[in-house]
Amino acid sequence: MTKNEFMIKLQEALENDLDASAVRDNVNYYSNYIDDEIRKGRSEEEVLDELGDPWVIAQSVIDMSAQKNVTEDYGGSYRSAGRSSERQESSYNVHGYTIGSWWQKLLLILGIIGIVLIVVAVIGGIISLVMPIVIPVLVVILLVNFIRRLKE
Incomplete structure (x- = not known):
């Protein structure tokens, strides 16, 4: 599967359940992610294999959106809080305060x-x-x- 095929399937799957801006944000996020990984030296096929089926990703995004458990990323795109590919600094939560x-x-x-x-x-x-x-x-x-x- 190519990046374009992946993006078309993802967009089609998201359009059924999300509004246009949320679809655009998610498609842009995954497109940018794939481009960034390719710039790092990975092959398009390797990145797409890692991401998996676009229908599964779309279902995860839709489920998160339905549960109001989607966080806004600094670029304005939406993603699940647990699906970040970047390493995050470990933090501890002490009585509601994150350390x-x-x-x-x-x-x-x-x-x-x-x-x-x-x-x-x-x-x-x-x-x-x-x-x-x-x-x-x-x-x-x-x-x-x-x-x-x-x-x-």
Whole structure:
């Protein structure tokens, strides 16, 4: 199958269920993808084999569109969030916040360490304030108990 045949089949499959702009966006996206891969030195046949059947791709796009689970790419074309061929930097999702770059991870770790140090400092401060009172009270209680035992 050639690129033109692939694009015609993809367009025909998408036209049944999507509006014209969504069809155009998806056809442009896959056309650009194929062109980019060919420029990287891959053969047209190899790229088309990797993509697979255009009807399956169209069905995936239509399903994603129906579920409102399609994200807009920076070029204005639509694609499923999980179908990106580029490598994406690993990221972690912590209570709704995405932590992806190294400095964000470092900032999170330093923030946690800072909170732990503040808690330790507060507890240490409370202990240092209370100990001058608690130690003499404990000494007095121990002396009173010792004196009571001696009297018995």
